[in-house]
Amino acid sequence: MNQKYLVPLAGVFLLFLVAYTGVEGAGLQWLFGVVVPYAALLAFLAGFFYRVMGWASSAVPFRIPTTCGQAKSLPWIKQNWVDDPDTAGGVFVRMLTEIFLFRSLFRNTRAAFHRNEKNRLSYSWEIFLWVGAMAFHYSFLVVILRHLRFFTSPVPGCVKFLTKMDGILQIGLPELRISGVVLLLAVFFLLLRRIFDAKVSYISQAADYFPLFLILAIAGTGICMRYFTRVDIIGVKELTMGLVTFHPVIPKGVGGLFYAHVFMVSILFAYIPNSKLMHMGGIFLSPTRNMANNNRAVRHINPWNYPVKVHTYEEYEDDFREKMIEAGLPVDKKE
Template sequence: MKKVFMPLVMVAVLSCIPYIGVAHFGMGYLFGVIIPYLAVLLFVAGFAWRMYDWLSRPVPFCITTTCGQEKSLDWIKHQKLESPATKWQATLRVLMEVFFFRSLFRNTKAELHTGPQLAYASSKWLWMGGLAFHWSLLLIGLRHARFFFIEPPLFVQLIERTDRFFELTLPAFYMTDAIVLAAITYLVARRLRDAKMRIISLQTDFFPLFLIGGIVIFGMSMRYVAKVDVLAIKALMLNLASFSFDAPGAISPLFYIHLFLASVLAAYFPFSKLMHAGAIFLSPTRNLANNSREKRHINPWNKKIKFRTYSEYEDDYRDKMKKAGLPVEKD
């Protein structure tokens, strides 16, 4: 279980660093200004570099993954999303994949039973867990946009009102906080419960989940357990958004743990499996149109070949073709 405990210990150690630095050594400026700026810089530069590296690689072949009828004769029904024939159809397919995980919805699991007998079954729990995890993180991120504006935008206010619809506690409880923790618990338990998943799982599979879980837990602690000065936090976020290097005010060390873990996640993002967030848009199996019958795809690595026309071929072998009794176009 080393692959599980090591990431957990790493997140615990990372959580202790800002607490000790701020509470005992007064390093609020380092953890509140310098490190967040460096993390964002590393995130933007790393993300841009990875995208540039992928975009610069040629895609000579049409390798679209298809699950339906290709565009053919007019009287044959064409599955536009399953086998896109145009760029717009391929774009819509990618967006459906990004927002609704269409391919994961079809995911099946294979189990070997006594007999032996191989059985296939639906795997919708993974689809629901992944969807809940990603959508909750998106809504939580959008909710945090209120810290970067003096007056929260209308869409942020709508998200907040919807998220705290039940008004279960005071302060209001956000549904996405509970959903994302439940989704993280399920994704970790799924890797631990299944023997096959335990074998193929790596420390890099658990570390982002534990890191995001730590960010969420410390964020919820500031809201429901140990209250912090929200005005001072917002002032710091406004300064960061305006590229100001002013020193932060007196803020609880819990906030610096939350901010430091978020900075670690941002710096770690471009160099990890989390880059699938950008890679999905560049996946040739998804973003290409299935038009191999309409358009010729040439491999740029192939050597240049001189093609001969039939008339040139006949000029070279006309006499031999006549002797063999083969028809020729020219006498």
């Protein structure tokens, strides 16, 4: 067995136990329900801000977009203005497609090599990673938005509507929320891919498995509370509204499972700025995607551009004057 995923798995289990037993055994509701969430939120906001400012403080010396289509060129050549934009508007649309549709990942191919008389290397469209990533991110987004009902009173209409749409299949009671199921399946897919795809497994670190297990546990405890243990929603909302209004209260009748859920969410939030999960912020600052390919039309300024030693024409002519004259080349100085 591979400790790269066993250690994070054990770690997540431990986190769960710490909160669960801490509440059920030691009565640490205040710690896990109030102190930790506030601290985690603070760590998230401060960390996120620090990281983004850190990136923003680094210079962008050159304009280096990766061009993925025909550039703006001669007037009769049709430009691909999304994949190779030359204006801010085009870049904006390109960034939208990257952020909301994972445009680049959509291109993904899978290479296959067959050692036989043909020795063919072939490439086929590989859509599953894109599907898995889209399913994961969007279901997670819906789940987060749905949770706004715990932090608002009255609950805004759009959150109610989203929740209603999420349960549109009307299976079971309480009715099944599609986003939760999709989230679980998507995380499972990404996890299995990481473990069983030899290439991805080889490049993976414990830090890649940890958030997957953590999100799995968060979704798992959430689903468990909704469909099986039937958590006391009124009590939960009392606590969450207390947090939002800065008048924290610890309700009666809410068990350890809920606190474990909240604790793991807190860990996730605090973990984000210290990890690869910062890709959510980094994608906005990626110079290969957020810059226009108008390099030769508009001069880009490098803030740290410095003068360099150049071998000048005069020095060159000094080196080669006689040979140049002999070869019939014009020279600036005759002697």
